[in-house]
Amino acid sequence: xxxxxIYLLVLILILSGRSFAQQTPAPKQxxxxxxxxxxxxxxxxxxxxxxxxILENGKITEVIAANLTKRQYPGKIINAKGKHVYPGxxxxxxxxxxxxxxxxxxxxxxxxxxxxxxxxxxxxxxNAESKIVESMRxxxxxxxxxxxxxxxxxxxxxxxxxxxxxxxxxxxKEDDGLHINWPDSYRRGRWWRGEDPxxxxxxxxxxxxxxxSDFFAAAKAYLNGKKDYTHLPYLAMExxxxxDKKVYIHVDGEKEILDVIQFKKDQGLEQVxxxxxxxxxxxxxxLKQNEIPVLVKRPHTTPEVAHEDYDYPYKLxxxxxxxGILVAIEGSGxxxxxxxxxxxxxxxxxxxxxxxxxxxxxxxxxxxxxILGIDNTYGSLEIGKSxxxxxxxxxxxxxRTNILSHAFIDGREVSLETHQTELWKRxxxxxxxxxxx
Numbered sequence: 028x029x030x031x032x033i034y035l036l037v038l039i040l041i042l043s044g045r046s047f048a049q050q051t052p053a054p055k056q057x058x059x060x061x062x063x064x065x066x067x068x069x070x071x072x073x074x075x076x077x078x079x080x081i082l083e084n085g086k087i088t089e090v091i092a093a094n095l096t097k098r099q100y101p102g103k104i105i106n107a108k109g110k111h112v113y114p115g116x117x118x119x120x121x122x123x124x125x126x127x128x129x130x131x132x133x134x135x136x137x138x139x140x141x142x143x144x145x146x147x148x149x150x151x152x153x154n155a156e157s158k159i160v161e162s163m164r165x166x167x168x169x170x171x172x173x174x175x176x177x178x179x180x181x182x183x184x185x186x187x188x189x190x191x192x193x194x195x196x197x198x199x200k201e202d203d204g205l206h207i208n209w210p211d212s213y214r215r216g217r218w219w220r221g222e223d224p225x226x227x228x229x230x231x232x233x234x235x236x237x238x239x240s241d242f243f244a245a246a247k248a249y250l251n252g253k254k255d256y257t258h259l260p261y262l263a264m265e266x267x268x269x270x271d272k273k274v275y276i277h278v279d280g281e282k283e284i285l286d287v288i289q290f291k292k293d294q295g296l297e298q299v300x301x302x303x304x305x306x307x308x309x310x311x312x313x314l315k316q317n318e319i320p321v322l323v324k325r326p327h328t329t330p331e332v333a334h335e336d337y338d339y340p341y342k343l344x345x346x347x348x349x350x351g352i353l354v355a356i357e358g359s360g361x362x363x364x365x366x367x368x369x370x371x372x373x374x375x376x377x378x379x380x381x382x383x384x385x386x387x388x389x390x391x392x393x394x395x396x397x398i399l400g401i402d403n404t405y406g407s408l409e410i411g412k413s414x415x416x417x418x419x420x421x422x423x424x425x426x427r428t429n430i431l432s433h434a435f436i437d438g439r440e441v442s443l444e445t446h447q448t449e450l451w452k453r454x455x456x457x458x459x460x461x462x463x464x
Contacts, residue, residue, distance in 0.1 A: 059102030147182030375424030
């Protein structure tokens with residue numbers, strides 16, 4: 028009886044473990060894959076009707092109209108006639124894999140104590156087994172920039188692909204950028220302290236900007252000195268000063284963005300990206316002159332003040348693009364981890380409010396890849412680039428028709444099943460059976 032109880036306990040543990048286990052990542056591509064007949068949206072603005080795309084050894088080796096060649100199709104052949112093929116969508120400024128359940132503290136690893144934390148690396152906290160990460164793939168979101176939160180300098184992000192055993196397998200670009208939360212020049216009064224809840228000037232603004240400048244100055248002095256002691260935050264700044272690491276500055280206000288531009292000049296920073304940039308249109312010429320791209324917030328939101336156009340968030344990306352600024356879309360905000368899978372539909376909304384659809388696609392593919400510095404490998408369907416793409420039954424920017432049949436990451440065909448699709452099938456069957464009974 029004692030041994031029977033032990034066996035029963037072991038069986039329960041095994042079965043419960045399987046219910047929470049990660050899907051096994053796809054194996055390395057072992058044979059060529061030919062996708063024929065699909066409408067190919069290359070991500071660079073071009074479209075090929077009735078396309079022929081060949082994937083070999085994790086790379087794209089052919090992208091051409093199928094009627095322009097009579098060559099024999101190699102390897103596994105996917106007949107995608109009537110379907111659409113797109114480059115894998117990229118989610119910038121995301122906390123995917125850093126938080127699993129907001130209400131369970133042990134699963135939250137997006138923030139560390141302190142204000143100046145350039146040495147904090149999001150990559151080593153990334154959970155490749157996250158069920159939330161897994162749920163991105165059915166919408167075509169196959170890569171992401173994993174970003175820490177909190178503090179004035181949050182830390183360093185990395186770029187990963189969404190089908191891996193662990194963070195070492197997932198990494199695409201390690202420690203790609205430093206993230207700074209720029210202070211606000213205005214703040215709302217704290218009503219719980221008896222203050223007027225309206226906007227008022229932030230008296231600490233200049234002090235906070237100066238504090239950031241002082242940290243940069245101290246880091247430069249340390250790196251140029253004898254280094255008699257180890258200071259990890261200062262050492263982490265070395266790649267920034269050399270220009271090897273981008274600086275992502277999270278900022279929205281017009282004055283604040285102008286101050287960021289001056290800060291870039293004062294510190295001699297080569298690569299600065301504005302994240303958020305709600306009022307970036309007001310200083311578009313300054314951003315263009317200083318070659319600063321913008322990752323705009325998700326358009327599915329409301330205007331921040333009453334006098335703005337109701338559709339300002341919907342058309343901001345288009346207006347910035349029209350000004351000649353390199354722009355892409357990020358999905359931060361409330362429920363940001365789940366919002367990341369809506370990136371193709373954010374681009375669809377921008378297209379619905381005046382932007383050419385193929386240009387809108389760039390907002391979540393090639394433009395994002397350029398801003399993140401991975402466009403030599405990802406972001407578009409071009410010969411020599413990674414075979415990271417997906418096939419959709421219809422328009423990927425329309426939530427009604429973006430139904431994936433296949434997805435590939437570096438040539439590996441990845442699963443489109445997730446915890447959520449399993450539940451959908453389970454309960455669809457339940458109610459169907461109840462109706463039949």
